[in-house]
Amino acid sequence: LTERVPVKRQQDEMTELGMMFNELMDDLEKAFHQQQQFVEDASHELKTPLSVIHGHLSLIKRWGKDNPEVLERSIYLSLNETNRLIQLVSELLTLSRVEGSSSRIISKENIHIKSTIEDIIENFQTVNQEFQLMSNLNISHKFTLPMMKRHLVQMVIIILDNAIKYSKDRKIVEINVKESGKKLIIEVKDYGIGIPKEELAFVLNRFYRVDKARSRKQGGNGLGLSIAKRLLDMYQGTIDIDSVYGEWTKVTISIPIE
Ligand code: ADP
Numbered sequence: 001l002t003e004r005v006p007v008k009r010q011q012d013e014m015t016e017l018g019m020m021f022n023e024l025m026d027d028l029e030k031a032f033h034q035q036q037q038f039v040e041d042a043s044h045e046l047k048t049p050l051s052v053i054h055g056h057l058s059l060i061k062r063w064g065k066d067n068p069e070v071l072e073r074s075i076y077l078s079l080n081e082t083n084r085l086i087q088l089v090s091e092l093l094t095l096s097r098v099e100g101s102s103s104r105i106i107s108k109e110n111i112h113i114k115s116t117i118e119d120i121i122e123n124f125q126t127v128n129q130e131f132q133l134m135s136n137l138n139i140s141h142k143f144t145l146p147m148m149k150r151h152l153v154q155m156v157i158i159i160l161d162n163a164i165k166y167s168k169d170r171k172i173v174e175i176n177v178k179e180s181g182k183k184l185i186i187e188v189k190d191y192g193i194g195i196p197k198e199e200l201a202f203v204l205n206r207f208y209r210v211d212k213a214r215s216r217k218q219g220g221n222g223l224g225l226s227i228a229k230r231l232l233d234m235y236q237g238t239i240d241i242d243s244v245y246g247e248w249t250k251v252t253i254s255i256p257i258e
Helices: 013-063 068-100 113-127 149-165 212-217 224-234
Strands: 109-112 132-138 144-147 172-180 183-190 238-244 248-256
Touching: 013 068, 068 224, 109 113, 109 149, 113 132, 113 149, 113 172, 144 149, 149 172, 149 183, 149 224, 149 248, 224 238, 224 248
Parallel strands: 132 172
Antiparallel strands: 109 144, 172 183, 183 248, 238 248
16 A cells, blocks of 8 residues: 555646545555554444453353342343443444445435434433423424435434433533524523533544543443444535533534425
8 A cells, every 4th residue: 555656747647546546555554554443433432341340250250140239230231241242342343334325325214303312311201301302493303315315314313312412410411403594503501511612522532422421421432423423424515513511512413405
């Protein structure tokens, strides 16, 4: 991948071809390094729960027979870590699938935005009774968008899930859906822990977590937002995050209406 064609400063076809080849090689090299980085990061993330499980199995081996408390606690904690591993592997698979597809090959269906979002909110409200999910869905029932339903559902779930995961005592989540210009806008605002300004630029990166300990406790792997970002890329959509640390966070998704 390090080889390049020597090109002279001339305006002929061969020079142009050489330049094109070199650019292609640059892109390939970049993609290769990104892939390598991904494997490294993923391995690192997989190693943590595996080490914890290993530690508990060693404890069980040493003390398990004589000490039922150690046995019970280690099994409990190992099971927690196994759940984390299952979740992590499933998110890694999703990310890899999403990154592998392009907007050209996905089959789109015309989905009813309002009812789809209403259903997600209803499900969230059912399992998070202590929260007040306030929605303002300012679009007609007939409004449809050509995209895959599961993609929209996945994005909205990731963002609502974060709004709930990173909440504080004010358990209110506001959901606004509207049409603006030639775009569908979905805003989710929470009054939780917020994100420091200097970290806002990084939260869309794979495996990035502002507070590793808190995210880990909540079952977070730092992959949710990067999955949402990749899904939006497929539809030329964007994701924007604004926050005041310690006060609120607002995530805005924007999807062009074809
Ligand atoms: P995770 O699975 O860790 O939640 P995400 O990619 O979804 O991963 O989010 C990355 C990080 O961004 C989180 O670990 C958290 O620190 C921060 N974050 C995301 N959403 C919010 C939010 N609504 N409020 C506060 N912090 C958030």
